[in-house]
Amino acid sequence: MRAEHGSEIDQARRLAAEGQTESAIERLDALSRSLPEDVSVLYALGAIARSAGLLDEAERAFRAVLDRQPNEVEAAIAVANVLVAKGNPGAATRILTRIHNLSPQLLPASLALGAALLADDNPTDALALFDHIIGQHPDLPQAHANRAEVLARLGRYRASLAAAEHAHQLAPADARIGLNKAFALFTERRIDEGLAAYEARLAPDLPTAAIREGLGLPRWDSGPLPAGRLLIAAEQGLGDEIRFAAAVWALAQNGVPIVLESEPRLVPLLQRSLPTATVVQYDRRRSGVRPIFRYRWLDGLDEPPAAWIEAGSLPLRLGLIRETSIAPAGYIKPDEERAAGFRRWVRSIGDAKPTIGIVWGSGDQSAARHRFYPPLEAWGPVLSVPGIRFVDLQYMDSSADRAALNDMFGVEIVPVEVLDKRNDLDGTAALDAALDAVVGVSSSVAALAGAVGTSTVEVLGERNWIPKMSGRDGWLGPIQQIEPEIPGDWADVITRAAAALKELIGGG
Structure with a gap:
């Protein structure tokens, strides 16, 4: 590669760092066409696209390297990392396992394989691999940081925090590691320290930093x-x-x-x-x-x-989030006229049963999503609470899910056809204010209901980073968060959510 081409790559990287990603990619795309055999241009193109979340473009660039150099291990690892980001960790694991078996001493492949195993919902094998890597390289910050993520997935939160803190000691300037430490502190309820560490999210070298x-x-x-x-x-x-x-x-x-x-x-x-x-x-x-x-x-x-x-x-x-939630009763004031209209609508759809909004997430049960959204069949204990009418608060078209839930549990969830819940948030807040309570997954839907002051039961598949005060959302007190003892135990969480719902409506 001639020096002027290296200069053009550096200029593209500067453009990307300044937020001109499209210009950077266009520049490198043109350069790659004029230098079709220069894989350094393709690597730079793929890296910029990957950092920007443009995963299809990144995969094309890295696969183009493999087309030119089929045995290029670095490109194969890059393709696998993109596949993980695209929600296909199984394919990534197969690629990385072949590389790891051929060259077990190759650290980038081993680290990437551990991350792919975790994304493929195999934390036990991921932990064994990271433990092996740390045994060989005890001062490798990324291995300790990755191990912290695996331990959290296994519900070993205290050990996860210890690993995250050790990674941060080894690499105090690494913003990603610092942010992971913040999340680990929050899960262990060390809120003041977590808030201080949370400032790492602002580091300009993070691809999501504003x-x-x-x-x-x-x-x-x-x-x-x-x-x-x-x-x-x-x-x-x-x-x-x-x-x-x-x-x-x-x-x-x-x-x-x-x-x-x-x-x-x-x-x-x-x-x-x-x-x-x-x-x-x-x-x-x-x-x-x-x-x-x-x-x-x-x-x-x-x-x-x-x-x-x-x-x-x-x-x-x-110095907030110390002894109580910041807004114990919420803070959003809905449009009273629209809220009154929704109260009339609630009365019009049936008898005087308590009316509960519900948001169940998504019928998409890919490996990347089931951590956060329970399968439809798990909602039985909530939907079987007697004496309740449920109203659909999903943003997206959920008619197929409603029909499936009706078939499973014999419960009709009433759609709200007069409201664009995704775009008319003023109207959605008014609807929330007209409901007796809301139950559902952690989402902006639940956050808005809690902000309005409506009692909200939020179900979690594992501990999350949101600071909590005695089981309440650290920002929004009306939100009661229910998390499992064992990550992924939706049966436990939904059963406890049903009990909380009964208590809210006076039937517990």
């Missing part, structure tokens, strides 16, 4: 609240944004002037619920999986903010 263009304000890193307005910046997904805004609500109770950047669908809800704040729809695009927020809208404010901070960092700065 780029904020035109935000020429100082970040509130420490010390007392800055004088003047405080910009609370959006981050992450819808469910997290609903939870994080509970801390904004707590801050607003103390009279702090706030500008809140928000997902567009939440703006009406948040403006009504935080009347002293200025709620602004974010200007966001994505470069692969990396969000890029733009702040030209700041020029339109009558008074600019004095400083800014990410919404997810507020609990750390304010």
